[in-house]
Amino acid sequence: MTSAPRSRTLPSGEPRPRYDQDSLLAVAAEVFTERGYDGTSMEHLSRASGLSKSSIYHHVEGKEQLLRLALERALDPLLASLNEPDVTTGRAVDRLHHLIRRDVEILADRLPYVTLLLRVHGNTETERWALDQRRGFDRRVAKLVQQAIDEGDVRSDVDARTTARLIFGVVNSLIEWYRPGRDTSPAELADQIASMVLDGIRT
Amino acid sequence: MTSAPRSRTLPSGEPRPRYDQDSLLAVAAEVFTERGYDGTSMEHLSRASGLSKSSIYHHVEGKEQLLRLALERALDPLLASLNEPDVTTGRAVDRLHHLIRRDVEILADRLPYVTLLLRVHGNTETERWALDQRRGFDRRVAKLVQQAIDEGDVRSDVDARTTARLIFGVVNSLIEWYRPGRDTSPAELADQIASMVLDGIRT
DNA sequence: GTCTATATGTTGATAGAC
DNA sequence: GTCTATCAACATATAGAC
Numbered sequence: 001m002t003s004a005p006r007s008r009t010l011p012s013g014e015p016r017p018r019y020d021q022d023s024l025l026a027v028a029a030e031v032f033t034e035r036g037y038d039g040t041s042m043e044h045l046s047r048a049s050g051l052s053k054s055s056i057y058h059h060v061e062g063k064e065q066l067l068r069l070a071l072e073r074a075l076d077p078l079l080a081s082l083n084e085p086d087v088t089t090g091r092a093v094d095r096l097h098h099l100i101r102r103d104v105e106i107l108a109d110r111l112p113y114v115t116l117l118l119r120v121h122g123n124t125e126t127e128r129w130a131l132d133q134r135r136g137f138d139r140r141v142a143k144l145v146q147q148a149i150d151e152g153d154v155r156s157d158v159d160a161r162t163t164a165r166l167i168f169g170v171v172n173s174l175i176e177w178y179r180p181g182r183d184t185s186p187a188e189l190a191d192q193i194a195s196m197v198l199d200g201i202r203t
Numbered sequence: 204m205t206s207a208p209r210s211r212t213l214p215s216g217e218p219r220p221r222y223d224q225d226s227l228l229a230v231a232a233e234v235f236t237e238r239g240y241d242g243t244s245m246e247h248l249s250r251a252s253g254l255s256k257s258s259i260y261h262h263v264e265g266k267e268q269l270l271r272l273a274l275e276r277a278l279d280p281l282l283a284s285l286n287e288p289d290v291t292t293g294r295a296v297d298r299l300h301h302l303i304r305r306d307v308e309i310l311a312d313r314l315p316y317v318t319l320l321l322r323v324h325g326n327t328e329t330e331r332w333a334l335d336q337r338r339g340f341d342r343r344v345a346k347l348v349q350q351a352i353d354e355g356d357v358r359s360d361v362d363a364r365t366t367a368r369l370i371f372g373v374v375n376s377l378i379e380w381y382r383p384g385r386d387t388s389p390a391e392l393a394d395q396i397a398s399m400v401l402d403g404i405r406t
Numbered sequence: 407g408t409c410t411a412t413a414t415g416t417t418g419a420t421a422g423a424c
Numbered sequence: 425g426t427c428t429a430t431c432a433a434c435a436t437a438t439a440g441a442c
Contacts (some may be wrong), residue, residue, distance in 0.1 A: 020407090036324040039241035042436060055408055057437065119322065121239040158395045162387075166399065169376020170369050177368050184365075192361045196369065200403030245418060258426055260419070 021059050021069075024049055029070040029112040037067055037116075038123065067116075068126045074113035075133050077106045082140050092147035093154060093202070099144065100171060100197060101190040107174055108186035115175040141168065154201050167197055224262050224272070227252060232273040232315040240270055240319075241326065270319075271329045277316035278336050280309045285343050295350035296357060296405070302347065303374060303400060304393040310377055311389035318378040341367065357404050370400055 027049045031040050042063060046053045060066050081087060086098035107114045122128045145167070146160035154163065170193060180186060230252045234243050245266060249256045263269050284290060289301035310317045325331045348370070349363035357366065373396060383389060 034324065035326055036239055036241050038239050039324055039326045041434080043434085051407095052409055053436085054410085054438075058407060062437070121237065121242055123238055123242045155399075158399065162395070163399075165380050166373050166376065166396065169379070170372045173368065173372025173376060176372070192365070193369065196358075196361065196366075196403040198403075200399040200401075244416075246416085254425095255427055256418085257420075257428085261425060266418070 024051070024056065024059050025066060025069050025073070026112075028066040029073070029116055032067065032070065033112045033115045033119070036119065037127070038121075064124055064126050067124075068129075070113055071117055071120070071126070071130045074106075074110055074117040075130065077110065078103065078114075078137060079133070081106060082137070091153065092144055092151050093198070096144050096148055096154075096167075097194055097198060099141070100167065100194045103168075103171055104174065104190035104193055105186050107171065108178065108180050108189070111175065111178070111180065114172075118172055118175055138164065138168065153203060155203050158201075163201055167201070170197055227254075227259065227262050228269060228272050228276070229315075231269040232276070232319055235270065235273065236315045236318045236322070239322065240330070241324075267327055267329050270327075271332075273316055274320055274323070274329070274333045277313055277320040278333065280313065281306065281317075281340060282336070284309060285340070294356065295347055295354050296401070299347050299351055299357075299370075300397055300401060302344070303370065303397045306371075306374055307377065307393035307396055308389050310374065311381065311383050311392070314378065314381070314383065317375075321375055321378055341371065344371065356406060358406050361404075366404055370404070373400055 024045075028040075028045055031044055031048050035044065040063075042053045042056060045056060045063075045066075049056065060069075081099060081102045084098075084102065087095050087102065089095070117130055117134065120127045120130050122131050142161045142164040145154060145164045148154040149156050149160055149163075158166075174189075174193075177183075178189065183189065184192070231243075231248055234247055234251050238247065243266075245256045245259060248259060248266075248269075252259065263272075284302060284305045287301075287305065290298050290305065292298070320333060320337070323330045323333050325334050345364045345367040348357060348367045351357040352359050352363055352366075361369075377392075377396075380386075381392065386392065387395070
């Protein structure tokens with residue numbers, strides 16, 4: 001698991017992330033991702049982290065808080081991507097292009113966290129919250145696609161909502177097989193995908 | 204999938220739901236699909252089916268057998284689609300077109316079963332078996348894409364394996380939102396998707 | 407901050423009456 | 425074929441010593 005420098009003073013604004021909580025979170029995301037949230041017991045997390053079960057409770061309130069923190073690791077950059085300059089200015093089809101590239105990069109960068117996000121079932125309050133955040137994201141992408149259709153750059157024989165869903169169907173499917181390091185670089189992959197997707201949807 | 208009571212008329216008194224293995228399976232697939240396999244307890248299945256837990260054990264050996272039967276409902280037609288005449292004769296790009304159309308139809312027809320298949324984590328023997336079947340399917344699709352590249356009909360700047368994965372990334376993402384009846388007809392959807400995908404990957 | 411030991415509830419599965 | 429009652433195993437979480 002990744003280790004982070006511990007004693008550096010961080011810029012104010014966010015509560016100082018605790019080293020132990022962070023590395024525990026990385027382990028938890030990996031195990032949740034592999035076994036599913038429900039299929040993961042505190043015993044599994046204990047073995048994977050090398051901590052006893054009760055020591056884990058020293059760092060986090062419980063299993064569900066680990067889930068929430070891990071999901072935020074995926075949701076924060078994804079939601080932020082919608083507000084980046086490249087995605088908020090210019091022709092809609094170009095903004096869409098940037099968004100696709102950006103989100104492939106985020107997915108590659110935060111793979112276990114995004115994988116977790118995409119596999120969540122609405123069994124707990126935290127899971128339902130995550131699903132709700134995803135829906136909000138999807139809605140905003142659909143709006144962008146609609147704009148691109150209105151501007152005449154994207155085919156209009158398929159409706160915007162469907163097109164938006166298919167686009168992120170492709171992007172999100174990366175979690176099933178993409179492994180940074182082993183496969184193409186994130187930037188190159190992002191180019192290939194954006195190119196294929198746009199060839200498929202353009203007028 | 205609706206939890207179908209037996210078609211037979213029941214003896215006098217209350218219309219107690221009677222189940223055979225098939226209708227129980229439909230309920231199980233629905234609940235597994237909604238809550239995840241690990242997140243589903245026999246108690247959940249009991250409530251959803253109207254049977255007591257122990258009555259469920261009269262029909263099936265246990266929870267994992269329900270999973271296996273449900274997964275076969277998805278895997279059988281998917282694997283069979285690879286051997287259909289339209290998919291085994293002619294130019295590779297056309298066979299690919301047929302395969303995409305066919306699998307969108309299968310997905311629409313067996314939605315809860317395919318959804319379950321695509322969400323499985325390798326925690327149990329049955330789950331690992333399903334993952335293995337999926338890998339075999341993917342390999343055969345990748346071969347077909349490679350043929351289409353060799354025949355000059357599909358772009359060669361992205362490798363066959365990646366292209367195959369992206370194609371079924373789109374198709375499989377349907378489980379996230381497609382609902383037969385509410386949305387476009389399966390045939391129409393299959394056309395739209397095949398069209399977009401092929402526009403994206405053709406030379 | 408870590409551990410062992412344990413409280414308390416839920417799980418998949420079984421026994422046996424009707 | 426259905427049910428109620430029950431089990432052993434395992435779940436999340438806590439107590440308290442070091």
